[in-house]
Amino acid sequence: MRVSRIQVLPDRLVNRIAAGEVVERPASVVKELVENSLDAGATRIVVELSQGGRSLVRVEDDGCGMDADDALLALERHATSKISGHGDLDRIATLGFRGEALPSIAAVSRFALTTSADPAEGGVRVTVEGGRLLGAEPVARPRGTTVEVRDLFFNTPARRKFLHAPETELRHAQETVTAAALARPDVGFVLRHGGRTLLEAPPAPDMAARFSDLDRRRGGEPPRRFSEQAGSVSAFGLLAPGRPGGRPTLTLLVNGRPVRDRLLVGAVFRVLREAGGGLGGARVVLAVELPPEEVDVNVHPAKTEVRFARSRTVFAAVERALRAGVAAVRGHVPVNRLEGPAAIPADGGASPGAPSGSGADGPPALFDHPVYGTPRGEGGGVAEVPPGEVPPRGETGSLHTAGARPGPADTPFGRLIGQYRNSFLLLEDRWGLVIVDQHVAHERVLYDRIRRQLEGAETPSQRLLEPLLVELDGALARAVPRVRELLARVGIEADPFGEETVRVSAVPVGVDREAVEGLLRELLERATALDGVPERVAEELEEELAAGLSCRAAIKINHPLTPAEQRALLEDLARTENPHRCPHGRPIVLRLSQEEMERRLGRR
Ligand code: ADP
Ligand code: MG
DSSP, X not given: OOOOOOOOOOHHHHHHHHHHHHOSSHHHHHHHHHHXXXXXXXXXXXXXXXXXXXXXXXXEEOSOOOOHHHHHHTTSTTOOSSOOSGGGGGGOOSSOOSSOHHHHHHHTSEEEEEEESOTTTOEEEEEEETTEEEEEEEEOOOSEEEEEEESTTTTOHHHHHTOOOHHHHHHHHHHHHHHHHHHOTTSEEEEEETTEEEEEEOOOSSHHHHHHHHHHTTTOOOOEEEEEEETTEEEEEEEEOOOTTSOOEEEEEETTEEEOOHHHHHHHHHHXXXXXXXXXXXXXXXXXXXOGGGEEOOSSTTSOOOEETTHHHHHHHHHHHHHHXXXXXXXXXXXXXXXXXXXXXXXXXXXXXXXXXXXXXXXXXXXXXTTTOSOOTTXXXXXXOOOOOOOOOSOSOOGGGTTOOOOOOOBXXXXXXXXXXXXXXXXXXXXXXXXXXXXXXXXXXXXXXXXXXXXXXXXXXXXXXXXXXXXXXXXHHHHHHHHHHHHHHTTOEEEEOSSSEEEEXXXXXXXOHHHHHHHHHHHHHHHHHOOSOHHHHHHHHHHHHHHHHHHHHSOOSSOOOOXXXXXXXXXXXXXXXXXXXXXXXXXXXXXXXXXXXXXXXTOO
């Protein structure tokens, strides 16, 4: 009988396994190396890539460098100069501290580390291939370090297969450098790709100046600052409108560290999507600052995810701050939603993150909502006051208005007064005036409905009589095979059809085929941008689909509803999981209390 013995894995194997945690793609190599350079006190960091980093990532800095002994030691697992005892773990000031990055990267690439701590003593060049030390030889170089990583994953073909097209990998790497550059405006950054300089940012006095430097190439408008304080949490940042049809880009910093927390990203995109009006291509930097003990940035080995002790406070602050930013860009206060569809450019809804621009052409036929979905020519009707029952006693307020009692409730939110500017539903209840945003209310209703559908075993899908051909740019089209199964889970049957075309042969029930193009694009963009376990990506895509669909399909503002339709909407809203907030925390119902009204009118 053969008994298999427990054995300690050889280091090289351990490193190859661990590499998966830190090294997902060229951008993660860039991130780790740039963080090391920053930790080393560099004042200028040059990142050079070829083939989106697939064939080469080189990061050069003028930091403290290492002597020959340290250069060899740096490649050992758990070798770090940044932490020594337990206490240190609670107050980590450096970006790295696990001592995992260099050995993990060297285990899955052809790797060279050239460094010098003191040019007078000379430098050293250490070469490693697939985790095997090839040599260490003396070289001359100024103080600082250069790390070269060639042929990432050359010895792990399974992982190499998951690398995306060079342009996609480049986009991720570029985002990484941009994020680092925004987090550290005091440090100069250069990014080159295949000989072209993509980014050049000299040291700048602050984040806004750095932002403008980075944005200059795009010829963008100057950014607006926004900020919001909620207790010990502060959220501030910059927002520049960008091209209306473009895709939004976002840099998130938590206590000065770039993160890619999906919930935060989702919250920001959500606010932009809701804001519509050409913010599709907005450029946003959002920095969240909070006491270190209220946040854990070390949940994920690559430190991209964060956990907040009081996440609700954080999210509320983030959303309020961002909405203020949106308002600042628009140059007026947030009630601008009253302006109606005419103010929303008809960009065909193809831009991710922006709502469909179909508002001007009447209601979208995306989703059937027979009760309150059909527009009526008659305009916003004022509800009849139902014949008086006895109003609820007491509580109506002060002496001044003792006679003014609300009518009997005819909806779950009180007595319907009518529709204000074809956009808001007005009601009264015992406490005062109730205002319901019809678009967000309907969005909430649809969102809950779609989520329920998605949770079912099968997403109802309908075969198209004539397949829909969607043209996409190459990188997105190439992503289709990778996300085919995920798309199928959400009811979309899509196959590559030539280089830049995708054939859609089935779509979720109730979804308009024209809307599928925008949705598909949004989903593919999300899918290519998302890393992580397939189940989580699927979950995220479902969320994206539900949010995208409900936003597109919901009745817009400036859309007349009959009293019956208004009541039906309110009843559906009352049955949702949380009638007062949209899935991402935006309020749906606004109340103006009797007391507040009287105080403002000088009656109290
Ligand atoms: P960590 O950053 O978690 O300490 P790494 O594997 O990324 O682990 O790096 C190991 C060690 O190598 C660091 O602690 C640091 O001492 C040294 N090192 C890495 N990169 C540089 C650099 N660019 N300049 C100076 N020292 C570096
Ligand atoms: Mg490191």
